[in-house]
Amino acid sequence: MLRAPYNLTQLQAANLHTHADITETMATTPVPSHITLYEFAQVLSRYPATMSALSETNSAPKLAKPDESSELSSEELDLWRLNTLPEVVKARSKPCLMKEELQKLLGCKMARGKRRQALPKLISSNDPSTVTAATTAAFDHLLGVPSPPTTAHIIASLKELTDPLKGVGPATASYILAIMAPDTVPPFSDEAYRWILHSPGREGWGKKIKYDAKEYRTYVEGVKALVERLGGDVTAGEVEKVGFVLGKEGAGFRSTPGPAGATGLSGVDALDAALGLEGGQKTTTPTIPAAPAAPVTESTVTGSTVTGKRKADENRDSEDDAEPSEPRPVQRRRAPAPKRERGR
Template identity: 30%
Template sequence: MVRKGSKPLGEARLDQPRAQTKEDETAPSFSPHRITLETFHHLLSIYEATVSQVHRRKVTLKLQPKPAKGSKEKAGAPVITKTEFNDSEEKQIREQTDKFLELDRWRYETLPNIVAERKACAGEKEGNETDRGYLLKEELVDIMDWKMKHGVFRPALMGMVKSNPDKTVTQSTSTAFAVLPDADPISAPAEAFPKSSLDALTSPLRGVGPATASLILSIGTIFGDANMQVPFYSDDVYLWLVLNDFRQSADEEEKPSTNKKPNGELIAKYNVNEYRDLWNAVQKLRARLNADDTKAQASNREPVSLADIEKVAYVIRNIALSGFAGQGLETISQESAIIEPLEPPKKETATVEISQKRKSEADTADVTTKRQSKRLKQ
C-alpha cells in the first residue's frame, strides 16, 4: 500500500536501505543494497537444506497435540511443544519431507527442462500453436500444489485450477510463452515487463492471478535468454526486496511485522502494480550482483539468475531454520529442537508417485502433443 505523498513501494523502500548498526560492520549483511556475492552464494548453497527443515517443521506442527477442550489459544505463530516422536511419526515426517524435496526439484529443474524441450521442438514444426512451448493441465495442478506447500496453503485455489479445461491450459500457456517480450530489462524496463503474457494467463484461467501467472512464466524461462527470465512473485521476494522486511542476521530475533498475518501470509493485493515493483527490484539486484562478479568469466560459476534470487529470499525469510553461520554468527532459535542433521537426498527412492510421475514426464517430453495428452492424471 502506498501512502499519500510517497513513492511507489519498489522505489521508496528499495532505495532507502536500513541504517547500519555496529553489528552490521562485522556480520554478513542480508540487505539487498549490501549483500555480497560471497554471502549470496553461501545462502544459495543452503537452499535445499532450508527447504527440508522448513517442510519438516510444517509436518511437525501437524503432529502437535490438539488443545484441550475449552482452552483459549492466543492468535499468532504456531507453537511447538512436542519435539520427540515415535518411529511411525518420524517415518511420516521423513517421507513427506522427501516427497516435497522431489516436488521442489521438479519445479526448478525437471519441468523447466520439459518446457525448454517443447520450445526447441517448435523450431522443427510450423502451424501448430501448441508447439511454442506450453504446459499440460496436470502440470499446472502440480505447480499449484508446489506453490501452496512452498508458501501459505490456500485450498480454494486448487479447486479453481482443477476446473480449467485441458485445452484452455495448453492454449493459454502456449500464448503466454509466445508473447514474452525480447527486451533488455535494465535499459528498457517498460518494454521488457511481461504484461501481455500475464494477461494471457490470468484472463482465461480460473485460479490464476498475477502471482501464479508469474510462477508459470518463471518456470518457462529458467533456461534460455537471461533477459527473458521472469521472476516469480513470491512472498519471500516481495518481503525482502520491496517491503525491506527481513531479519538482518541469523541470530536477530524476529520482530512483529505489519506486512504479514500471524500465520505468515503476506498482506498484499497480489496485483500487477505490486508485481511490477518486485520485477524492477529483482532485475536491479541481479544486475548489481552480476556486475560485481569479476570472477565469473574466469571460473565455471554461472551468473546470478532470477531463480537464484528467489531461492536466496526463501532462505533469508527462514534464516533461523537454515543452518546459516556467518562471520560471528550462530543460528540459535526456538525451532532448533526439531532440526536434525540432513541426510543426502535419496533421489531414486524419494517416495512414491511424484518421482515416478516426474520421470515419466521427462522421458516423454520430446514426443508429440497427442502422446503427452495421454499421460495418467492424478
C-alpha cells in the first residue's frame, strides 16, 4: 500500500518536473501497461480533491426511504464507505450488512456514478433477514479461502449476493465485497473499468459496459495484473481510485511511458527521497517495464455469469447491451466514361 498522501503542490515544490512536464502529465492519461509507481502515487493523491469537487457538483442521491445519508455529500458518503462501515461490519461476531447499511452503500455508489432511481426501490424491497443472510454468506466465502482470494472465489462470492438480493448486480456486489477485502476486491466503477480495459485509439472513456459478471471478472484480472506489475506496492482499491480520478479528469490516453521519477530511484522511494522523507533507497530497477496483458479465458471461472431478466436492471445500468457496429465505408460508383463521337 502506498504510504504517503502526496499532492501536486508537494511534487512541484520538490522540482521533480518542469511546469511543462506537469502539464503534460495531467493532460494525458497513462495506460495501465505503462503507468509508473511515481505517476500512480501522483494520481492517487488527487482522489480526495476529486471527491470534494464531485460533492460540489452532485446533490445527494434520492433513496427509496430518506435517511441520514440523504443529507451527506458525495465525499462524506465515500469516507463512510471507506472508513466507518468496514470497522462496523468487522466488529460483528459474524460480518454482515444490515438492510439500512446496504441502502446507504447504494447511495454512495450512486453518488460516485450513475443514478438509476429504480435501484433504491429494488434494494428497499429486500427483506432485512435476506440481506443479512446473503452478506454473511458472501463474506464467509470470500474470507474462508487462502489469502489472497482468487478471481474464482471473488466471482463465487459475488454470486452469493446477486442471486438472492433484488437490485444487486455485479457492480453493487463489488462495493459490498470491497468492505471486507479492499486490498484484493476493486469496486466496479465505470471509470476504473474503462481505464483498465480501454482500447487505445478507439474507445477510451467511451467504452460500452454491460455490467455483468463476465466483465467484472475480466476487470479483476486486469487490476491484478497491474498490481503485480507495480511489484505489489499498490492495492486493488487504490487501482480503482486511480482509474476513477483519471476517468473524472477525462484526458486522452497516453500509451508511452511517462516520467520515471528521481534519478536512480523509482516509485514511492523516489517520492520519499525528493520530498525529504525517510525510505528513499537506491534500486537496481529504476524503471518499471510494461508487461503484456494476461489472457483471460472462459475456463478460468465456471458458472459465474449472472442471468435472468431481474438482473438486467443492475447489469446494464442504463447502458446499451450491444457494442455500436462499425460503419461500413461508402462505396462510390464510378461515373461512366463519356462516349467518344465517331467521325462522320
